[in-house]
Amino acid sequence: MSARKRLLFRWLCLQVIFSTVFSKDWEAEVEPKIKALVKSCVVVPCTFNYPGTQLPDSRIRAIWHTQKKGDDIIYHEDRTKVLDSFKGRTTLLGRLGQKNCTLEIDGVRDHDNGPFCFRAEIPTLDKYSFTESCVTIFPTEDPDKPNLEKKEFLEEGVSTSFKCSTRHTCPSHPPTITWSFSNNEAIVNNRDIGHGIWEVESFLTFTPSEKDTHTELTCTINFYGGKHSTIQTPLYVKRKENIFHIIIPVAVVLGTALLFGVMCFFMSRKYKQQIQELQSGNGIWSRMSRMSQRNRQRNQPDLNMANLWSWTAALAFSCKMF
Structure with a gap:
């Protein structure tokens, strides 16, 4: 193999190696699916990497576009290049120098589905669209219940x-x-x-x-x-339990028992006094007893006469029988 062919072969090998290394350095991580509330806003987290040393924000241009058409741009620093339906509604929140490409979409609409992809352009290096890492948005009309x-x-x-x-x-x-x-x-x-x-x-x-x-x-x-x-x-x-919730019911029970006991005491004393009066000689019971005795004595002759007549009638009946 001539020297010229060997040099050409080495150059081709270096191109393959560098292109492989560079292609691996172009990487992005984007949340693939996000549910967003209509009329609110949605923030799409995004980080990316590029070959070479880290550059300042001013050396990198960020573009967000639809996955199907790279020319359908939803974010660009030149707003004239943005689709009319997204003008004034998209903002780049991430710092490109820190490899952050986070995007905010304001006033979410029911057709903001995507998928949307990020593209980085570095004039002194290259540009790359991360079409393998895109986000799909699912707009919803009703918020989640708290x-x-x-x-x-x-x-x-x-x-x-x-x-x-x-x-x-x-x-x-x-x-x-x-x-x-x-x-x-x-x-x-x-x-x-x-x-x-x-x-x-x-x-x-x-x-x-x-x-x-x-x-x-x-x-x-x-x-x-x-x-x-x-x-x-x-x-x-x-209700919080305290000492009053214990004292009050106990006091009511004790008061009721004491009142009942006092009433029983006075009623028992009164009945005992009445019984003693009845049993004493000057009492009503004694007077009623003497009156009953006198009545029995007064009616005694009548009872004797009645007995005499009964015997007389019995004797007369006996005589007739004979």
Whole structure:
């Protein structure tokens, strides 16, 4: 093999090696599927890599386009190149110098499905469309129902916490949470749980009273774009036990028993006194006894005459028989 052919062969090998290395350096990670609320916004997490050293933002151009047509651009720094249906609705949130290509789509519409892909252009190097890593958006008309965490039974006078939360895709305009009770002590937290989903949660702390039982506690979540969702739960407050709840029933029972005992004592004493009067000589019982004795004595002759007549009649009847 001549020297010229050997040189050409080595050059071709180097081209294959460099093209393979460079093609591996062009990489992107994009969340493949995201459900987004219509009229709200959606943030598509995106990171990418390119060959060579890290460059500043000004040396890299970011473009988002549809997967089917690279010319159907939904984001470009030159807004004249953006599709009319996406003008003013897309914003690049990521820092290109930090290899972040995160995109926000505002005012989500029911036809914002995609798939949408990212393309990086580096004038001094190359440009690359990551059509193998695209995002598909699933617009939904109704927000998810909130989650409400609470104790089943509350205790009167004891501070209690409630948690109301929901998930969303719009961290730049997180939902607001309001309670039917006072919001003075409500704490709101918005955190990224990954895969293009954020969770906003509100913690309400208040001290229930007995009058709060059987009332409704309502948590209302207002989403960016005008939609809202609510959840309600009944409150059951258990009356706090204290010493008065023990003393009062015991005092009522003891008072009733004491009153009954006093009444029994006086009634027994009165009846004993009446019995003694009846049994005494000057009592009514004694007088009635003497009157009964006199009546028996007065009627005694009548009884004797009656007996005499009875014997006389019996004797006369006997004489007739003979």
